[in-house]
Amino acid sequence: METSLLHQQISLPLVNWFDTHQRKLPWREEYSPYSVWISEIMLQQTQVDRVIPYYLRWMQRFPTLESVSIASYEELLRLWEGMGYYSRVKFIHKTSKIILNQFGGQFPENLDELLKLPGIGPYTAGAIMSIAFNQNYPLVDGNVIRILARIFNIENSVEHRETKNFIWKKAEELILPGRARWLNQALMELGALICTPKSPVCQGCPVQKPCLSFHLGCTEQRPVVQPSKKAIPIKVVVGVLQKDGLFFIQQRPANGLMADLWEFPGGKINQGERPEDALVREFQEELQFNVQVGEKIITLKHGYTNFSVTLHAYFCKLVPENQSPILHFASDYRWIKSEDFRAYAFPAANRRLINLLNKL
DNA sequence: AAGCCGGGGTA
DNA sequence: TACCCAGGCTT
Helix, strand or coil: CCHHHHHHHHHHHHHHHHHHCCCCCHHHHHCCCCHHHHHHHHCCCCCCCHHHHHHHHHHHCCHHHHHHHHCHHHHHHHHHHHCCCCCCHHHHHHHHHHHHHCCCCCCCCCCHHCCCCCCCCCHHHHHHHHHHHHCCCCCHHHHHHHHHHHHCCCCCEECCCCHHHHHHHHHHHHHHCHHHHHHHHHHHHHHHHHCCCCCCHHHHHHCCCHHHHHHHHHHHHCCCCCCCCCCEEEEEEEEEEEEEEEEEEEEECCCCCCCCCCCCCCCCCCCCCCCHHHHHHHHHHHHHHCEEEEEEEEEEEEEEEEEEEEEEEEEEECCCCCCCCCCCCCCCCEEEEEHHHHHCCCHHHHEEEEHHHHCC
């Protein structure tokens, strides 16, 4: 399809639809590079409704890039707790310092410079260029992939390099000069409200006419993706270790799963192993602590991307009482008062347990 | 190219 | 249960 025809049949109907149908969202109040950047990082693999309260809290506490750069990583991580993908907030901290120290506090209005910044990849760089600066740059996220795979009826897997290149090229051709901010947001808004993964609302779609998949009746089969691996069920046990009214918590390593977050010690229950025995073993392996397992607190289920976890929680105590930990897994540890749980970032399942403890 | 990295909403 | 989400980094 010729570019002008593409604009006439797709781009213009999209921006006109966006004019009247867009949702009122906090990050659409102003299009500053800082607010666009924060919202885009938060929105990576995270749905709008979940981001909104985090975004509002963040902007209240850190209204400027400079306020982020001088904040402690611990406080940033605490504000991020519950959103997942915690490396994002570490990258935000790093990038805020780089922009302050190397760019005089101003975001570079340059795609290649943006791509060098930690946590900013092709999508986010395109988002800052187009949404913040309104420069003529495309962006491709899950919405854009789905919409274009349907409009052009892309039968190849969108996970392949060549298909991705094709989609980026089409996204670029769709850009209306001087209106990239609007066009790109319109695409993503259409993906969120109309061209949804399941049961798309084609009746209300402004680009129904040029959509090949709609006419072929195969919108549900687009985009083509490889089947994902199914969640593996695992059993986990954690111990709430108390001494003199203080609680023992440890900090996870700086890399890997839930990096830098704090947690109650514990670990995976082996096949055929009793939870209590697993807990004694884990305390010994990770901390060289000899513990006695006490009362059961709760069993709760928690879903991860690739695991469905059944978590057993027990009170426990040191026997004998005067032991010092030797850290084989954790990077740090603390004995804290119950009111200090709020000062540390915990994984969601641990936070649920803490909330329960506070009610006991 | 594939794996890793969270968490919750939804059907 | 399985899939999805305004992706990026590492290997």
